[in-house]
Amino acid sequence: MKTFECGSLVPGCDWHTRADDSAEVVRRAVEHLRHTHGETYIRENMVEEIKARIRDTSKAA
């Protein structure tokens, strides 16, 4: 299970998501960033920024 917490990227935001694979987490995170924080947040390196902050929680679960 992969987890992404938006607050690690956008300070103050407590939104988070979990999915079985990181690609799905990235997809949801981009969607959230677009809807909640505006498209200006979606930059070329945003996917990389998201990926760098995804935590693998499968061992904890």
Ligand SMILES: [Zn+2]
């Ligand atoms: Zn957010």
